[in-house]
Amino acid sequence: MSLAELRAALEAELAATPEFYDFKVLHSEPEGALWRISLEPGYIFAEGQPPGLAAAQALLDDSLDGASAWWGAPQRGAASVLALLPEADQLLLQNASAPPPGAGHLIRLYPPRFLKPLAEAWWDAGWAPRAWDCLPDLAAPETVDEGLQLSGAPFRWLREGQRRALALPRHSSAFLWGPPGTGKTTTLGVMLAEYLEARPQARVLLLSSTNAAVDLATLAVDKALQKGRREALRPTVQRLGTHFNAAAYAGREHLIPSADAALLARLSRAEAARPAGRDAAALKAWADRVAELREALRAASLQVLRRSRLVSMTASRACFTLRSLRELAGPESADEPPFDLMVFDEASQLSLAQALVLMPLGRARLFAGDPQQLAPVLRSRERGAQRWLGRSAFGEMPRGAAAPSVVLLDEQSRMAAPIGELVSELFYEGTLRVAGDSAQRPDWLAARRRALGEVGAETHVQLQWMRSEGAWSATERGPLRRESAEAIAQAVAQALESDDWRAEELIVLTPFRAQRALIRHCLRRRGVALDGEGGGLRVSTVHRAQGSEAPVVFFDPADAAQPFLQTEAALRLLNVALSRAQAKVLVYLSRRDAEQPLLAPLVQRLRLAADAREALPLERLAAQPDFPANALGRRVMAGRHRGEIVRVSPDGRQFWLVNERSGATQLFDTAFWRAKAGQKP
Template sequence: MPQVCRELLSSGLCEDASCPHIHNVPSCDICGLVFRTAQEYAAHNASKQHLKKARGESGAILFCTACEKNVAGTKNWVVHIASARHRACAKLKGLPADADPEEVDAIPGHTLCATCNTHVKDTLWGRHQSSAKHRARQRFVSFRTALDEAERDKNGVSVSDDFDFGIVEGPAAKSGITIHPVVKNTTPSSKISIVSITLASDKGSRTQSPFSVVYDPNRTIGYNTTYSFTVTLRQQYNGRAENRLEILFEDVQLRKRFIIARVLRVIIGNRRDHEQFQPHAPYKPRKRSARQPETNVVEGVLPPSLKAVPYVVPLPMAPIPANLASTLSTGSTTSIVANVRRLYLPFMLDSNTYARHFKHLLWIEEFRMERDLEHYDISSAKLTAHNYYYLLDVPGLAEKRPSVLVGDRILVQKHNSTSGHWFEGGVHFVRKEEVGLRFNASFRASPADRFNVRFKLSRYPLRRQHQALDTVYAEERVLFPLSVHVPTIPYPTQTSAQLKVFNPLIATNAPQLQAVVSIVKRPPGSVPFVIFGPPGTGKTVTMVEAILQVLAANPTGRILACAPSNSAADLIATRLKSLSTDELFRYYAPSRNREQVPLELLEYTYEKVDERGSSYRDNEHAEKRHFSVPPMARMKRFRVVVATCVSASVVSGIGIPRGHYTHIFCDEAGQASEPEAMIAIKTMADSKTNVILSGDPKQLGPIIRSAVARELGLETSYIERLMQREIYDEKKGYGTSVVKLIKNFRSHNAILKFPNERFYKGELQQCGDPKVINATTARRHPPSFFNIDEVSQVKEYVRKLRDDRRVRITDNDIGVIAPYHAQCLKIRASLRAVADGVKVGSVEEFQGQERRVIIISTVRSSREFVEYDLRHTLGFVANPRRFNVAVTRAQALLIVVGDPDVLSLDPLWRAFLNYVYLGGGWTGGDISWDPHTPVSEAGGYDAIARATAEQDMNAFTRRMEELTIAGVEAGEGDDTNVDRPWQDVE
């Protein structure tokens, strides 16, 4: 079979008149395909796929703002907006029922193939790229690109007229229709000669064409003159035809030849019939509006708390490089990752490239954080004047959505303003649902005024991480420890150490005691030591004991103790209260609200009084106090300083010399990104400093908002990366570089057994009180639309637990975990009259905590929920670390509310459900699979579910069930991170 001319495909033209290959390549612009033969092209034109696209029936995923759900394709969209439910939702929100949809940019677990313009499941990406469909699209894109270049006017020569004959009735086509294109030379003093005008069908394999061309050969066109030639269409039968006209020119003076091509098209047939298949108007889904640039920002008045700490080391600005921002702005996650690796990241990560690598990951994360903040933009907001301040109501502020701290900046501009003029307001105080702002004196706002509001990302935490990465400290033993860095002497034993423990429970726990001994006896300048602490094994208790023992053994020892969150840092400080206020200092950022600090820790803090003293609060004296640091002489005398990882930068920032602290401890290190953990280490460690990390890489890692940054490794914590190295093997490195704690004091064995076997090799030993539990229970309660029934079910469980006098459960004993924010709000509202003190939150909010009873609301019904729910919920249930954290928070009772038919699509959850069912903890409808059948770790249960799906399940839901399981959170859509919590890291 004749092949398409390679020269044509690569350059868009072929000057060889004797070329034997095909030159008139049939292509379909609607579907984006090229065809080797006219027969293939004709078959395609009759295909359902082509006809649907010709009718404007897009298969794109469309978002309905009224119903807050996705709809697959324009055909389904028409049906959707005609439904009674849609009209009711639109009326409730004050929206027109026929409002245009929004086009969904990303589908979680999928990658957009720009070539095919379709979303491909991540797990099928490799198969898709090698598929015949993808290769056909690649041929089209390559061909189309070459043609676009060939069709461009060039060298001052233009070819006018429309070469598309459109729809021509049969009789007219038989008679013939003629057009007269015009060639014009616009280059002064030049002469252009027409060498030839040919049709692609005239070359190579001869094919009959309805087009013919008549021209005057060797015609020369002077400056500003024109020449017209004739193209005729004549055909005896109906159908479609396409050809390419190639005009070969020569610049007489330069003796250089060039080609300008035009595509000839025609549809021959009944006009009325063809118009019936065409959409009446082009279908253009409404895109989410882009932010207008801030061209002029009037600086606001920032709170005095920003000057509460006497920093002597300036912070670098570290702005995102413009070229990197440009790379991050376009393309799919996969393509962006590939481009970042190729253009910006070092080929190898070592001590020399360490800073460059992580600085770029930080910039990538910042780029996404900025975009995520746009989700909280407010239009038509009201500002209320109160003394020196303007009060702004911020919906979701109490849940840190968005997170706003004292010292942050918020921009406002008059509503409906089209200019880039904004006023900056400094945040002076934060209440539950409002903030107090101060603007420049020129700012004015009347009660009738409405404003657009933008929240600006606080870059201080990011700048502190950049500052740490910029330091010259890059010791191999800390960043990339090897066996050569580990002494060959045996690790110290518990017997030889003869420690007098402060916590008597440590003495009876061999792994904990060994960890303490190994830390205390480590020579200066050792490799980092890891306390690997699975859930409920007492890793913080072990760390606190180690701190106290270091202080007792080394009179000159000084410790900087960090944790990623204030709650974790407070726990360390609280357990160190045996130290005096001259020995222990708990540092809080000046933005920290005094009411958020445990009363028992206030005496270990230092507060600075603001001399200016104007305040919104009635108690002005309290408002003028800001957390700070004492004078340098006193600061150096503290033997232990406790802070968050980010706030730990204060010690270097105020000028405490490197090496002042002999030990740097980091608790819950698995929750800190590596740059966060490095703030204390790279700014304060010297060649003798020992680093101790405590955490569990099997639980949740740091919260990283950017899918690109996650893919490039920012979600891998420092402790997790270290534990992937050979010297941190749990057995080979025992006592020298790592100790794994194995005694679980939290959960009953029935709860612990499954995660123990799945994540911890079955080594955990249950040591809790077995009297606190009757059973481990999983509940099946299929939720109704928008999960109202599930919210009610959770409330009913809480009510029964609170009313049962036999168990004496309080609100503080119960925790409810839900995968996304909207469900948490609904559950909280439902519990206000029943048990207002019950904590309801995401898995991330429960890490490091425990409750006697944990209720997990999985919030998923495959038959009633759309892709938005699926993205968030399966991201929750299919993530092994989330699963591990969720089920190991419970001490006595675990209740899972959800649809097991959906949960069972994931092998991990399927195995867990089998364990619950066979253990007698199953209630509700019967299990729909054989729980005795071994679970396939390869999965594939989604395919089985689709094969057995009932006929009435609509096509969209079936397709959505394909969104299991791997990579369901990889998308970078506008609201991808709407349920990813914001952390207060200072």
């Protein structure tokens, strides 16, 4: 490993990252000074990439925050993206220089080049070595604040794991591993509220992967300060950036610095008014104006940073404003970290390269997230890019259950026990369990025991078998399966018609945008109002679902034979899909889907969970002369493993067991078990 290798990885990713995306417009309509643009879900063209799977995987998400829009027909124009509505495939544009195009025309988006400031930091001769030197600390952190004692006293409801997590800021690098429903964000809020009081002079930088995640974490801190009766500290918390959910800050407006927001709005208007390239004088004046506003914004942000105890922003913005963040230390302390504590929330979605380049800003660093959920988005296939940009800091954390700098939250209060056990066995080696306080609450249990049509109240995981297979659609540029789309639309419509369920209690998930668009179309035909279109039903790609939850999840893989669904990333995606559910999860599968490596363990585990046969000791069967043929098809106990023998090799030297806890297929050696049973080979 070397700094040169990391820089090469950044170059490879920059080369693989499109500079623009072309979308096809379905409809454009003015809304006051804004324009609402509805996009065709299946049409995405990424610059430099052929149409196909890679283009279909491009997402309308936070990576396009602050993007510039351009169109060439029917009238040339430009605008800036004010907001994205991914669930409705819509954009809100502001400062349009001409009416945006209508149906059938293309609109081009130029996303901010988030990688450029990251690359510039790694080529900074003074900064890069400091960032590189942080790498060993992830695996072997030191204690930097021995006297810090956070008791969590005002919050008596904290669970054991959450209380242990309060000691993490004592370490130079620490990891809060929060599987689904374990209260990671709440834990962070309590921890940071306690930290601000315990260390009156300390400064905290709170970062996250997306604007939505920054909002959740910032609000969690403010709520913890409020509940802990630390009102004097609440104005010292500030959320930087303008791409926040304004409705979420109702009654908490003190968290948003208004001067920063006003300057960003002026900069956005100025950037959207770029003159034609042939008018050199106008272009120079425009560039000077933009540079002036950028410098004013930097100065305003610096003032906010200096007067605040805790500031929050996206990690991408931290890279863009790295110069300002570094200046907080002052010229006389240029080599000292400007922050006492840095928190990377949803850190499993931040690349190792991004985390490292920001780590010198903090004296202590805390990474909160779940490495078993979505990983950083990566485009390059280069091995170096996978190493530095496709992995997070969690890949470097200390190993071993006794590591004091790692806390795993192992009690969840979201999923009904059968769903939680499924998620625990498939993704967390059986460590995740229902929190004791939740399991004893009648209201919690009742909310998870509700019938959904023919799916009874006590059934929490249901496989819905489809006769047809999914297939790639060249027209829609993605995998489609109409049968499952229609089945989901019918089940949702019937649930809503029964008045037993509300639209906001249901969520439909699929890995592919093309299938999502088809499901939305089927639902509209049945009169179901969708989220973003005046209704409450969410139909989302799984990538957009992390951080959300609902009583019922409908999951449609559409076509599990797709190469994308054969990857490690797809395994994390399945975890996200299943773990959104509180009461029920319905999975729509064909027979071919059920044979794919991603979904076979799920299917096998559910099958074996219903197996009431006695589990025979494998040693007893191994003592018989016809072993292992006599074990085929039987339910057995093999040491700490329990499951069904499903296959024997032709020569009888090996056999395979499907583990009923994990659903995984395990290979066993015949000679070993014969010897264990006292038989000669």
